[in-house]
Structures are given as C-alpha cells and as structure tokens.
Amino acid sequence: MFNDPGLRQRVRGALLAAVRGLALCGLSIGASLALFILSVGSIALTAVGVGVFTTPLVTNLVRMHANQRRVFARDWAGITVPTPYRPLPHAPRKGVGGAVEQCSHLLRDPATWRDLIWLLVDATGGFVCALFPPALIAYGIQGYVLFLGVWRAVQHEYWYAFIPVEGFTTALLCACLGTALIMLALSVHPYFIRCHFLIVKGMISPSRGAQLEQRVERLYETRHDAVDSSAAELRRIERDLHDGAQARLVSMGMKLSTIESLIEKDPAQAKKLIGQARQNSADALTELRDLVRGIHPPVLAERGLGDAAKALALRMQVPVESDVELPGRFDEPVESAAYFAISEVLTNAAKHAQAERVWLDIHYSETAGGMLRIAITDNGRGGADRNKGSGMAGIERRLGQFDGILAVSSPPGGPTMVTMEIPCELIPRR
Incomplete structure (x- = not known):
C-alpha cells in the first residue's frame, strides 16, 4: 500500500x-x-x-x-x-x-x-x-x-x-x-x-477602490516615464545622427568638392579621394542601419518576437539556449518592449554576471486574457539588485506601460533568474 x-x-x-x-x-x-x-x-x-x-x-x-x-x-x-x-x-x-x-x-x-x-x-x-x-x-x-x-x-x-x-x-x-x-x-x-x-x-487585500487608485497612480507614473523615455530616445537618435552619419556625409561632400577641382589637374589624387568617399558612404550606411536596428530591428518587424529573440541570442558572446513557443504575433509596442527588455537582460548577463551559459524561455498563456511570460536564467555570480543601476529600472518602466511586471531572483553566488510577464493578446491571423 x-x-x-x-x-x-x-x-x-x-x-x-x-x-x-x-x-x-x-x-x-x-x-x-x-x-x-x-x-x-x-x-x-x-x-x-x-x-x-x-x-x-x-x-x-x-x-x-x-x-x-x-x-x-x-x-x-x-x-x-x-x-x-x-x-x-x-x-x-x-x-x-x-x-x-x-x-x-x-x-x-x-x-x-x-x-x-x-x-x-x-x-x-x-x-x-x-x-x-x-x-x-x-x-x-x-x-x-x-x-x-x-x-x-x-x-x-x-x-x-x-x-x-x-x-x-x-x-x-x-x-x-x-x-x-x-x-x-x-x-x-x-x-x-x-x-x-x-x-x-x-x-x-486592497479593496476595488484601492486597486483602481493604485492602477491610476501606476499609469500616471508610467505615462511620465514613457514621455521621458521617448524624449531621451529622440535625443539619442539626434546625437547619433549628428556625430555619426551626418559627420560622414559632410566629409564625403567635402571630398566630392575637392574631387571636382582635381579631376583634371591631378587624376591620381582624385581617384584616391573617390575611394575615401566610397568608404565614407559605406560607413554612413552601416551606421544608419545600426541606428534603425536600434529603433526597431528589421527581423522583429518581419518575423516577430520569437525569431527576433532567437537572432538576438545567436549574437550574444555567451552561449544562450532558447526555448521559444509563441502561437503568433503581438502588437508592435508589446513586441518592441519585450525585445529590448530581453536584450538588456542578456547584455547584463554577458557583461556583469560573468555567466558561462544563459537560458532564455518565452511562452504565451491564453488564460486570464493572455499573458506573455519571459524567463532568463544564467549561471553567473548572482547578486543582481533591481534597485541598483538604471538597467532593471528601465526594464520595469518599459514593462509598466503595459501593466507588465518584473521579478528578479539573484542570490549571491547565483544563479540569477529574471522573470517578466506582460498581459497581451494575440493579433488575429490575416
């Protein structure tokens, strides 16, 4: 028995x-x-x-x-x-x-x-x-x-x-x-x-009135955070364009003016400057592509969150094991928030945690109106604190715009597990 x-x-x-x-x-x-x-x-x-x-x-x-x-x-x-x-x-x-x-x-x-x-x-x-x-x-x-x-x-x-x-x-x-x-x-x-x-x-438990009050307060805070984040993102784009692609395009224009004056007097020097201008145009194009990828990665727009997260995992310096099961696509803001949150956590694991391996799990549950669940675990040194540094705070603000939550478990010595949940619904298939 x-x-x-x-x-x-x-x-x-x-x-x-x-x-x-x-x-x-x-x-x-x-x-x-x-x-x-x-x-x-x-x-x-x-x-x-x-x-x-x-x-x-x-x-x-x-x-x-x-x-x-x-x-x-x-x-x-x-x-x-x-x-x-x-x-x-x-x-x-x-x-x-x-x-x-x-x-x-x-x-x-x-x-x-x-x-x-x-x-x-x-x-x-x-x-x-x-x-x-x-x-x-x-x-x-x-x-x-x-x-x-x-x-x-x-x-x-x-x-x-x-x-x-x-x-x-x-x-x-x-x-x-x-x-x-x-x-x-x-x-x-x-x-x-x-x-x-x-x-x-x-x-x-909080009464219904208290819950509504907390929700209004959270939405008020996240709205301000969203406005501040958007302004900061616009300043970053402006700075990257000014210091990167714009500077190269100005340099290329100056070289073309010089080439125009040397094309008959010194063809050899003009040919050399043409090569430099071609390299400047290639560098400017690369920087513009990187800038666009930072705003909204093309693979995210074309293939969705699952494939974009797998592509992101393949580019990491630390080996990342991916387990992604998503039945479809989500709204573009939700996918963008989840993608950049995953990117931030994976970067922290490779940069600060001294991890040898990272596990990325992304799943979607249709219960309770739909919930996107993301778990990132690494075998690093642990000790991560969501209250220290701006990375975790930025992720929490980003998820807060969608009533998402962030949980961090990172005892000293590891392992570190970051869990994110975002309430969302699937986009109907066309």
Whole structure:
C-alpha cells in the first residue's frame, strides 16, 4: 500500500500541512493577538500624545507581519495577496512635526484599519483553520495510543470522541476511529491551509477602490516615464545622427568638392579621394542601419518576437539556449518592449554576471486574457539588485506601460533568474 506514489504524496502533503498549521497557529494566537493589543493600545494613547510616537512603530510591525503572511500565502497555497498600502511621504519632516505627520498618514490609510481587523480575525478564525491539520492527526494518533494499552491506566471515565474507553473492545474502536481520522486528514488538510489563506486574502487585500487608485497612480507614473523615455530616445537618435552619419556625409561632400577641382589637374589624387568617399558612404550606411536596428530591428518587424529573440541570442558572446513557443504575433509596442527588455537582460548577463551559459524561455498563456511570460536564467555570480543601476529600472518602466511586471531572483553566488510577464493578446491571423 505504501508503495503507491499517490498515497505517499498525500501522506507528505498531510504532514506538511500539519507542520505549517502549527507554525500558523503560533503566528495567529501569538503574534497577531499581541500586535492587535499593542495596536489598540497605541492608537488609544494618541489622545495623550504618546501614541503619536508609538503608532508608526507598531503599524510597521503589523505590516511586516502581514507581508510575511502574504509570502506564506504565495509559497504555501499559491494565493497572491496584493499589497494595499499607500506610499509614505518622500521627504518626511523631523522631530515632533514629522512624527505627527507620519502617524496621521498611517491612520488615514484604510489598509491600516483593515490590518487591525484582520489581526483579530486571524487570532480567532485563522487560528481555528490552522489548528485543524495538526489537531486531526494528533487526535487520530491518540486512538492508537489508547489501543496499545494506555486504556488500562485510565482509572476514571474517559471518552475518545463518542467512544467510552472501558476495555479492549472499546480501545479497538478507538484505533478504528483514529484510522478514519487520519485517512480524513490525508484528504482535507490542504484545504484547511488554503482556507486560512483565503481568509487572509479576503481581509487584507486592497479593496476595488484601492486597486483602481493604485492602477491610476501606476499609469500616471508610467505615462511620465514613457514621455521621458521617448524624449531621451529622440535625443539619442539626434546625437547619433549628428556625430555619426551626418559627420560622414559632410566629409564625403567635402571630398566630392575637392574631387571636382582635381579631376583634371591631378587624376591620381582624385581617384584616391573617390575611394575615401566610397568608404565614407559605406560607413554612413552601416551606421544608419545600426541606428534603425536600434529603433526597431528589421527581423522583429518581419518575423516577430520569437525569431527576433532567437537572432538576438545567436549574437550574444555567451552561449544562450532558447526555448521559444509563441502561437503568433503581438502588437508592435508589446513586441518592441519585450525585445529590448530581453536584450538588456542578456547584455547584463554577458557583461556583469560573468555567466558561462544563459537560458532564455518565452511562452504565451491564453488564460486570464493572455499573458506573455519571459524567463532568463544564467549561471553567473548572482547578486543582481533591481534597485541598483538604471538597467532593471528601465526594464520595469518599459514593462509598466503595459501593466507588465518584473521579478528578479539573484542570490549571491547565483544563479540569477529574471522573470517578466506582460498581459497581451494575440493579433488575429490575416
């Protein structure tokens, strides 16, 4: 029976759920209840001025506790709980005035009060949901303990669930009931853990109004970033034309004027200048092609994102293994944003990560309205930080224009994995 892989998987799942349930019980009845009492006391003390200084500290602890539960919800149950907190003032004042401003900002944030209510619910309903997995297994094991002879040591009337423990027969019934409870635990334990995190999601997720507010704020920021990026791109194109192709074309025009005056007096020198002019025209054409490729690569316009990404991978100095499965084309802005984001990440892997090999995976999922997923992994030294440098910030701004997200996992020593997701739809085939 224990050779059945499905049964072993269920046993591991039940035991893992029991361990996680114990951890969540400690967090619910310990941390959540303590933070609820501290929060209520600190808010009450704002009337006498003390809470002005303690409320920001306690609120930050509550948010750290809630964010940790969001991480557990994602890792243990696959449930995403968005963060609803309003950003703090960028340049808070110092002293008493700054403390009053920060305390007022936190108390005006609806998420602060949602967290406070969740702490109380987590200490009651959340605790009960998390308690079932370990309690059910422990109570089932108790039936076996009674069957193994412990019933003889029971001197007074003792009930195991609905069974009065009086002798060997009733102890055998206890073992049967314990078996039934453990078998029940194998089936229902993961659902109790999921129910716990569904309570978390229902209590501390942002409301619809808060989500719309966050979306408007993000669109406002990305619009400004798009305008700034477009202006910077235009300045770059102007600078490249002025310093590159334009300079060569001016030089070629001067040489042609000289050739015109030397064509009869010094044919040999005129012939030499013609060769130089031809080389200048070839260099100018090459620079113009490179400039156009930097604006919108021809292979991207002609073949689409999949073939353009494969061509980009072939040009890298580091070997890149590509796994690209795209059922069709996307809108031109989406393909352009994804292409240049891939280019930036691959360049960073070859330039900074000291990687020996890179893996590029591009797939499209039609669930939830369509999602383009890109994962780039390298075996370099790791330690990449999305908050340092302008490369990752530029990618995040570029993806933000399409409600895309960027995630970076890069522990010291590697490997580094950059994941990008862009909501988009396929272009209907003509």
